[in-house]
Amino acid sequence: MKACPAGSPPRKATTARTRCSKRSGAASKNNPSTEEGRFCGTAFFMEETMLKKLFSVFAAMVFAVVTLPAAEARLRPVGPELSKLEWKPAGGYSRIETVDGRSVLVTDVPKDKASGHHWFERExxxxxYRGRTITFFVRYRCTDVSKPPQPYNxxxxxxAYxxxxxxxxxxxGSNGAFGSTDGWQPLAFNVTFRDTAETGVLSLGLQDSSGRIEFDLDSLQAGILFSPEDRVNLDYKVKYPERITNHRRQRGVMSPGTIRPEDLKTLKEWNVNLIRAQQTRNWGAIGTEVDLAEYDQWLNGKLDNLEKAMDQAKEYDIKFVIDLHTPPGGKISSSNMRMFFEKKYADHFIEVWRRIAKRFKDHPQLYAYDLVNEPVQAMPAPYDYWNLQRMAAEAIREIDPDTPIMIESNESDRPQTYPYLSPLAMDxxxxxxxxxxPLTYTHQRLRGEGPSSVYPGVLEGEKWDKEKxxxxLQPVRDFQLxxxxxxxxxxxxxxxxxxxAEKYINDCIEIFEEYGWDWTxxxxxxxxxxxxxxxxxxPSDLKPAKEDTPRKKVLLKYFSRNR
Structure with a gap:
């Protein structure tokens, strides 16, 4: 997850969400008909300045056709019933109405009064919630909500806490939507609370926007979507063919949008042996990738360019991970991936991976298929992030039994979600x-404002150094073992x-190397x-360095081990 300033090439943003869903459907090793599993992850949250910089969230990837089972997950309540609490209006344009027998929080802001916050709030x-990942969920609908000056409003x-x-x-939170909805829509976000959390204020309404928004108060709830107790395949030990177990370590980089011959030449000079090749567009956008014919046309062009790069990389002995960054269906307004909720796009995800496997399975520079980049699922969904990857992996195995397949955890593949991740029953x-x-360090001052954060040092109220x-990363290490x-x-x-930054990067790599992890x-x-x-x-004064930067020297030191 990364982000760049407005106007720069698309790259990651922030606010992660929880992962999860209940399994059902045809029996298989991964999805036995007598067993239902649910998965859950942690969320991450950040200070408002980071939300301002990193409001857009994560995207995903694509793969092939199978019959998708319906699935459903519900929150297990934690704490008080939010719908029963007294909610205080703020801003002068909010009231409670009864609609079809249900209590509804209504905020209706005139066009000339958009500035400021207009909402209900409750301490x-x-x-x-301490020590838990909590999902906050509500249904809403809106009419003619004006586009705010900032994308996080x-x-x-x-x-707020x-x-x-x-x-x-x-x-x-789950913020930033505007316009009008087609009926009631779900809205959700997740927070992983430390053991030291005390109080907070929950708000529902509009900020710096006019228009009408309604929240179904009776649907408002906080609870656990999935937990470690719901994992399956608990004792499964993954097996690998000898060529994977004994291959040289993979150390490399994430690709640019288009890989040029001169890029490959430079990477060979750096001793890089792996490229994670991202197939991406419209990073952080909402409501894109819905025209599947146009999506396929775009993706086919990207794969044509990828194949050329892989052909050129033969002379440099560089391998590729195919990373399908942009999924069919894109994202819905709550920053969940559309394909988790709509069968049309879930089916197409699987179909795309069938096509990719058929096209690239025999290419000598192929190392692995990376199914979905930074999956984000913050609410119950019929085609959850884990099962959709499972089905794509099974579809690929029908075509390509040999190439490694990569699985990612929820909430943008955060290490904190690994206690809730189940392994596939596949080798x-x-x-x-x-x-x-911490994200407030790695993504600091993306738009140039704000104080600097230093590593090692105290970040987000905690001491951050190599041991932190x-x-x-310990949950990932535990999963590995x-x-x-x-x-x-x-x-x-x-x-x-x-x-x-060079110390942070070096400390990360030292741990990766100690644990035997490949990296890009x-x-x-x-x-x-x-x-x-x-x-x-x-961002405004970035320029090519006249000599090797300290960060580059760190990478070159470890890339030299690829010789």
Whole structure:
């Protein structure tokens, strides 16, 4: 997960969400008909300045046709019934109405009164949520909500709280929608609470927007969507063919949008042996990728370019992970991926992966298929992030029995979600993770404003150093040892101007190397803020470095082990 300023090439953003869903459908090793499993993850939350910079969230990838089972998951309530609490209007344009026998929070803001916040709010005791990942869920509908000046305003469903006494205020939520909805729509976000959380304020309404929004108060709830107790395949040990078990370590980079011959030449000079090749567009956008014929036309063109690059890479002995960054259906307004909720796009996801496997399965430079980049599922869904990857993997195996397949966890593949991740009951599966923690350090000052955060140091009220990175990655290490799983760190980084970025990158890699994990740095010749060939103090003054940057020297040190 990364983000870049407005106007820069698309790259990741932030606010992660929880992962989960209940399984049902045809029996298989992964999905036995007598067993239902649910998966859940943690959320991450950040200070408002980060939300302002990183409001857009995560995208996904695609693969092939099978009959998709329906599935459903419900929240297990935690804490007080939110629908029964007294809600205080703020801003002068909010009231409670009864609609079809249900209590509805209504905010109706005139066009000339958009500025400011117009919502209902309630202080919550967060102690019942301590140490848990909590999903906040509500149904809403809106009419003619104006586009706000900032993308993180508009429709607001948000919690304001401090994770601990010394931590800065944070504002997790599902925000930013505007316009009109077609009837009632779900809205959800997740928060993983520390054991030190005390109180917070939950808000529902509009900020810096006019128009009408309604929240179905009777649907408002907080609870657990999935938990570690719901995992399946608990004792499964992954087996790998000898060529994967004994191959040389993979150390490399995330690709630019289009890979040029000169890029491959440079990477060979750096001793890179792996490229995670992203097939992406419309990063962070909502409501794109819905025209599947147009989507296929775009993707086919991207795959044509990828095949050329893979052919050219033969002389450099560089392997490729095919990373389908942009999924059919894109994202819905709540930043969930559309394909988790609509069968048309779930089917197409699987079909696309069938096509990719047929096209690339015999290419000598192919290393692995990366099914879905940073899956994000923040509410119950019929085609959940885990099962959809499972079905895509099974479809690929019908075509290509040999190439490794990569599975990602929810909430943008955060390490904190691994306690809730189940392994597939399949062999030659590689499990992937992304490392951008703490995000307020790795993505700091993306638009140039705000104080600097230094690594190592106190970040978000906690001491961050190599041992804190190790602690953050421990759930992934536990999963590796429990299931004999190969781990691949598909992305990690710290922005070019982050003080101590080279130390952060070095500490991450030292741990990856200690644990035997393959890795690719984000990113090579994509957005300059992530480039180790650029330097600057903010996005506006980035420029090519005249000599090797400290970050580049760290990468070259470890790439030299590929010789």
């Amino acid at each position: 919550l005791d967060l102690k019942p 508009g429709v607001k469903f948000m919690l 401090k994770p601990g006494p010394e931590a800065p205020m944070q504002w997790p 030659n599966i590689i499990y992937k993770v992304h490392m951008y923690f 990175i190790r602690e953050t 429990r299931h004999n799983a190969k781990i691949y760190v598909g992305e990690f980084s710290a922005i070019a101007w982050a003080p101590g 740095y984000h990113a090579f010749r994509e957005w300059s803020g992530w480039s180790v060939e650029h330097e600057g103090t903010n």
